[in-house]
Amino acid sequence: MSSSAPRMVNSYGNMISGFSARLTREELEAMVTKEGFLHANPDRILPLQTTHTPEFLGLHLQDGFVKGSNFGGGVIISMLDTSVFPNHPSFSDDAMSSPSAMWKGHCDFGASLCNNKLIGGRTFVNGNVGKSPPVDEEGHDTHTTSTAAEQFVKGEEMLGEALGTTLGMAPRTHLAIYKVCNDEGCVESDILAAMDAAVDDGVDVLLLSIGGVSIPFYADDIAIGAFGDIEKEVFVSCATGNAGPFSKMLSNEAPWILTVAASTMDRSIRAFVKLDNGVVLNGELLYQQKDFPSIPLPLVYAESSSNPDAALCDDGSLDGLNVKGKVVVCERDDFSGRIDKGKTVKDAAAMILMNQAVDRFCTLVDPHVLPASHIGYTDGTALTAYIGSSGNATTTFAFQGMVLGTGSASAVSSFSSCELSGASPGILKPDISGPGVSILAAWPPTVDSSSAMTGHSATFNMVSDTSMSTSHLSRIAALLRAVHPDWSPAAIKSAIMTTPDTLDCSSNPITDENHLPATYFALGSGHVNPTKAVDPGLVYNLTSDDYFPYLCGLGYTSKQVQAITRMSGSCDTVGRIPQWDLN
Template sequence: MESFKLSLLPILFLAVAAAVSGDELRTFIVHVQPHKSHVFGTTDDRTAWYKTFLPEDERLVHSYHHVASGFAARLTEQELDALSAMPGFVTAVPNQVYKLLTTHTPKFLGLELPQSGRNYTSGFGEGVIIGVLDSGVYPFHPSFSGDGMPPPPAKWKGRCDFNASACNNKLIGARSFESDPSPLDKDGHGTHTSSTAAGAVVPGAQVLGQGAGTASGMAPRAHVAMYKVCGEECTSADILAGIDAAVGDGCDVISMSLGGPTLPFYRDSIAIGTFGAVEKGVFVSLAAGNAGPEDSTLSNDAPWMLTVAAGTMDRLISAQVRLGNGSTFDGESVFQPNISTTVTYPLVYAGASSTPDANFCGNGSLDGFDVKDKIVLCDRGNRVDRLDKGAEVKRAGGFGMILANQIADGYSTIADAHVLPASHVSYVTGVAIKEYINSTANPVAQIIFKGTVLGTSPAPAITSFSSRGPSIQNPGILKPDITGPGVSVLAAWPFQVGPPSPGPTFNFESGTSMSTPHLSGIAALIKSKYPDWSPAAIKSAIMTTADPDDRSGKPIMNEQYVPANLFATGAGQVNPDKALDPGLVYDIAPAEYIGFLCSLYTSQEVSVIARRSIDCSTITVIPDRILNYPSITVTLPSTTNPTAPVVVSRTVKNVGEAPAVYYPHVDLPGSVQVKVTPSSLQFAEANQAQNFTVSVWRGQSTDVKIVEGSLRWVSENDKYTVRSPVSISFV
């Protein structure tokens, strides 16, 4: 089997094991379906049936009951061949192994810590249970205090595998599905994400004196359940077991800050498990990935998922670079030691060394190059962790480091807790500093720490690492869906960062791992206000109320500070307050996803996802442009008859005021012609549904391959604007 790896978010990487000999035991996820007449009385009955496929009961790793029909088991290739001939067998896929790679390197100040946080809590989320699949949780952090929390809803069926005192009415459950039976977080990732989603209000939060303020999750009155699926590694079998348990336990929202390679949905355990969750009414929020800024790098792109991109905030942990010629440049670093603001240090570019790739400051690359008591300019990237670059400069005797972006990362900087005085600067700044070094015989510089600076702009901007669409698996569905804060996020952490200090421990982190729990918490706020809403309705509320513009009213920028496209932003930056009162929603019933899947796959492949036998010839197939999605994607083939439009149909339900009238506003360039029918939508009562169509023709001649814009339904009283992003491709 081909070996490959792809980043999880921000610290997980996937590698599928190479093919092994036929008599070696390996873990497979086996999908089976009983005969229609076979009814199981209990989950034990179903597990007993699963075991009939196995040569020994002890081979069973996990039984799936809620979101997949099948099990994980240890089998040889020959045993799998024999099993595949048994009645009820559908398919089997090898377990995929996720390894935690060290981006949190414990050097001097602890683990690698991205950036600063903003606490923009909106609402409370009372009565909602958020299940987080991650690396575990540190239950003794005050972000998981149960003080003042009501007991969990009666439907809760989960358990706490800590000592009884560790769980409470905030952290109501904690289980492990990986090799370590303890749900304790030994990494920090799970503690950070779960507290971002629903952490309690904690005053006095800060990291090394930066980002000081009160920390709070998005839904501070929601309950949290941790499903530990990642330790030294995390596997698709364990992740599927975690989703299965979260649904069975009664979670309302599932938050997953992990991902892998893009796969057909019937081979993607996360896609299969989350479909089962959504079918049972559970909202799922997943990270788009950290493989940007290249196109088509996102994962977790099934239409039933909320796929979350990452943007910046209006906060800078400022570490200013001042050159000998008087020029100053903004940069970032969390570690801000008390150093002189008057002393300058010799400045040298690591790329001046004769050692290949020394400009990236990898381990040992500065040997034999004089950097003693100098500030060293290092280039970002080349698979050398940012903190490791500073560690190499420090090891070689350097005083400080300037970390310069390469062109792909543009203006996206990260405030790490470096091991020495440092500043992470943009690509443009790096070029200017290199020009200065080359312009004088004795270049010098200072790093001047300015602390936490608020109100910076542009904000939000899409960060360079945020993965981009279009989706490979379903290009007719616009992905990602939404952007949330994923850079400089302050949240709970299990370990001390830097020298011991009083108070609770927090950390700055960056990644779509961080933006995802923001959206999970916001989904909990909506679910708390509208407990009967479907996952699709909640997603619609989030997407159609998102802000396409930044705080200055200009289009959201990308890492190059040019307007970001829809494949970077999705619908835009989430707006929690507006999402709680969206006016109209686009709803999708689970059966409609089945019809959509039948437009992509065979009946057997759809059956794997649906957990039951599906005959697509008996089902109304729903092409992507007809699926009632909150965004609209249209492809205009070159052979399109100019008088025959491509027609998109949608249905919206009134969840705002009644009676109400909405009028359409189309924001698209002249290279396409668009007609919306009818010319208004009239609602006499709440929850009434109305249909409309969007007809699209080629317009003025253009060389562009994709045009973007929006369709806005605006209420007569201007209270509601229901906005759908529109992407039109010319083939």
């Protein structure tokens, strides 16, 4: 332990009565013996987990629900992430009213950057509260925040595609930004400090696109903090995680949190891959190069190379291989980034990124440094068979641009974490799915978007993950709070979960990455339908007292339950219920 580092890191008074500190094991053991001690958790470092989505979800500008909610006007949404780029046009305050008198926070971006849209901004990184401006140096939170709450910005696009007016799901909401993450991750004690401050500041909705592996709720600071938030009538939504489709890899499983999976929408940016044997493969491609060669180009697939990483196009794996003027085939995997593969083959004419079996039909639109068509596993199998049987394999690309109205919309993405909850298998998680694939939203021009926009500063970017879907759901919750200010967080969660769609745009069951009907362990209760959620007919409410017997039923001790709920009492007197009997 560094002798110069302060021993006390953070103190908490809203979600829990406690503090975070740097202690030796001997000091912790001594503290356990003190009167009033309940529980101590080791600090963890957790990872971070638009132009068309409002229309896709049925949120039209003249719709009664949207107009009736005043676009979420008056509601304060807090984001705990990497912070935002404050002077992005998405965060202007045109036509914005002042926040209500309930707002008690402050803004450390600087007087010239704070406005009626961006009303708060604070840093909570490594316990250094408010010691530096909370500017986004990663891009993640700028994109996530603008997905849901950005202002109307006309004429935005990415590399000429997805042109339109960008607006968030709730463009008149106020934003309070809490920076809790940097390039090293997000420390739980900082997250808890920001959650504590957000309640003091007077926020209505809290969004976290952060999560770790499944652990008991009494050891999970996000679960503990979220419980304190809902007691203060703050709605909390979190990402389910991006570790799918493997089992028991869910994050944020507590039943008082809205846990969100990622699904597709009805927009595709297409490029066909035409092989010289007449086979045409369906791909998605953002950078549709205007002067791309129309003649057949040689195909290169390095799977047979002596370098085992060559088929994956890992950094340095193709050194010495002449790819200039050719189309390089690369396999997608879960360890090297998709955009990084494009950088490895940047001297080629183009890249074909093909799925391995685990991702099947799930393709994504990424801002690659060269034209790169992403194809599914079945098409990839056909491609490699053709290359193996041909002595002179060639291909051409046929660009189609943006296509709307694709029938398989709302399909659950392969990266979205799914399967049984490890912390509470009797509770279905995730709760709901929402758009999280190929989402166009704001991006800091100071952060590299890794796109083909060489020499330009990208102010928008396309990203796919459960952070994007969680952002959509948080803003839908804000709209519901604006229409129903008397609804509790549990009532809002109930309205969302009892009114979703289970059929896609073609009236077929929503599918997963295998084109099979998605299970509820992947989809949750369904794909969000905000226009139905505003008038669900019936909502199921819960109070914090209802969770005490549920937590006892998980086998927790009375002290462990008290560490979560801050309630007196014991499991012997309150009783225990099976987890599936909650609500």
